[in-house]
Amino acid sequence: AQKITQTQPGMFVQEKEAVTLDCTYDTSDPSYGLFWYKQPSSGEMIFLIYQGSYDQQNATEGRYSLNFQKARKSANLVISASQLGDSAMYFCAMREGPTSGTYKYIFGTGTRLKVLA
Amino acid sequence: SQTIHQWPATLVQPVGSPLSLECTVEGTSNPNLYWYRQAAGRGLQLLFYSVGIGQISSEVPQNLSASRPQDRQFILSSKKLLLSDSGFYLCAWSLMNSPLHFGNGTRLTVT
Numbered sequence: 001a002q003k004i005t006q007t008q009p010g011m012f013v014q015e016k017e018a019v020t021l022d023c024t025y026d027t028s029d030p031s032y033g034l035f036w037y038k039q040p041s042s043g044e045m046i047f048l049i050y051q052g053s054y055d056q057q058n059a060t061e062g063r064y065s066l067n068f069q070k071a072r073k074s075a076n077l078v079i080s081a082s083q084l085g086d087s088a089m090y091f092c093a094m095r096e097g098p099t100s101g102t103y104k105y106i107f108g109t110g111t112r113l114k115v116l117a
Numbered sequence: 118s119q120t121i122h123q124w125p126a127t128l129v130q131p132v133g134s135p136l137s138l139e140c141t142v143e144g145t146s147n148p149n150l151y152w153y154r155q156a157a158g159r160g161l162q163l164l165f166y167s168v169g170i171g172q173i174s175s176e177v178p179q180n181l182s183a184s185r186p187q188d189r190q191f192i193l194s195s196k197k198l199l200l201s202d203s204g205f206y207l208c209a210w211s212l213m214n215s216p217l218h219f220g221n222g223t224r225l226t227v228t
Contacts, residue, residue: 035216043205045219052214091160093217103149103168104176105209105217109160 002027004094006108013082014116020067021077021111023092032096034075035105036066039089048090051075082115089113119144123208123220130227136181136195138223140208143189148210150191151217152183155205167191203227 003026013019025034036048051059051066059066067076079086092108123140130136142148149168153161163176165183173183180199184192191208208220 033214037217043222043224045207045209045217047216047218050216093161095211095217102166102174103211103213104163104166105151105211106163107153107161 002029002094002096002104002106004092004106004108006092006111008111010112010114012114012116015084016081018078018080019082019113021079021090021113023075023077023108025073025075025094027094027096029096032094034066034068035093035095036064036077037091037093039091041088049077084115084117087113087115119218121208121210121218121220123223125223126221127224128226130198130225132200132227133197136193136198136202136225138193138206140191140220141189142210145189145210145212147188148212150185151209151211152191152193153207153209155207157204161207165193198227200227
């Protein structure tokens with residue numbers, strides 16, 4: 001069964017520094033996608049970055065990058081040059097398919113990031 | 118462009134009352150549709166998903182049900198709410214290999 005694990009309930013980072021949020025996953029499907037979402041206190045879910053299981057290079061989107069280590073089944077999110085507005089809950093998610101025939105997206109328990117001025 | 122509408126934004130209901138939350142997607146055809154629930158300060162729990170009209174997969178046995186009467190409409194229902202049904206309900210859609218796109222959510226409080 002697919003599983004997503006985020007072991008850091010909370011993290012602090014100083015403004016302008018980089019921070020890494022950990023995510024490990026488990027799946028038997030050779031084709032899958034990995035996603036990171038940001039959830040501010042307002043509750044909206046904001047898509048940040050995507051990594052496909054067959055992608056050779058790590059995904060990057062502006063200040064966000066995904067450190068994809070397939071053999072270790074990890075997909076850590078790196079936020080560079082942290083800003084106060086980055087303070088939020090961050091969720092790692094995985095989508096299996098099409099091999100499994102379903103397109104379920106499962107989420108980790110989240111990491112609450114606080115950026116300090 | 119695609120948009121997703123979810124309503125109401127907040128809802129307070131007494132125990133034992135019925136529930137109907139509605140979600141519609143515009144600007145795309147045959148999306149996969151999802152209902153998630155988030156307890157306060159917790160992660161997202163997948164409740165139901167649908168890959169087509171009338172096709173509903175349930176992930177968690179409970180007193181909730183879902184229906185997809187039209188291609189871009191997804192409804193979450195309950196005949197009798199429990200206190201444990203309180204939470205933040207999120208509707209979402211996706212296409213084959215795309216990210217999930219979420220609605221703004223409904224905060225349900227069962228009293």
